[in-house]
Amino acid sequence: GAVVSQHPSWVICKSGTSVKIECRSLDFQATTMFWYRQFPKQSLMLMATSNEGSKATYEQGVEKDKFLINHASLTLSTLTVTSAHPEDSSFYICSAREPGLVGELFFGEGSRLTVL
């Protein structure tokens, strides 16, 4: 199956700094990627839909200026958590859909962010 890779897997940063998480589709081109956030022992909450070459579509309640999403190429989307605070600590997971494959999403390994 298709492979989606995230980097870094773990990141610890100081409050007030910005952190960038990368999501790559390794063996296919993804015009659309999705970013999810998962709190401990909870479900995945969709944050935004990342569209190659255009602005991301954010879900209600997600701060656009806080979570910057860039989808500059067909194989790379990035999520930047700006001016991170402890409440931004979470597990962030990206996913992508392989063109022509109905419905199914392929997920990255996830990135655990801890803000001190």
Place this chain on the structure above:
Amino acid sequence: AQSVTQLDSQVPVFEEAPVELRCNYSSSVSVYLFWYVQYPNQGLQLLLKYLSGSTLVKGINGFEAEFNKSQTSFHLRKPSVHISDTAEYFCAVSDLQGAQKLVFGQGTRLTINP
């Protein structure tokens, strides 16, 4: 808009016993249905999916699920579980059109005891 309800947050089962993880969904339109598994500190892996056709869907690792339109359910089953099946299981739906965003249920923690 769609929603998914997983009725059990935790399911403890003895090894080699059968298991059923329940999932009900709500939608005003036709949907695709999925079950994903998540191991600790990892992303999600697809177990199986229902797009159309036969309502009984077989997936990886011996899992299967049955789509019941009248009951709006998509329960996951396995006749005999193994220790390695210990994980978090998520039911999800997406609509057939547009971005086909996945909406997840709350998850069910399956714990297999020896």
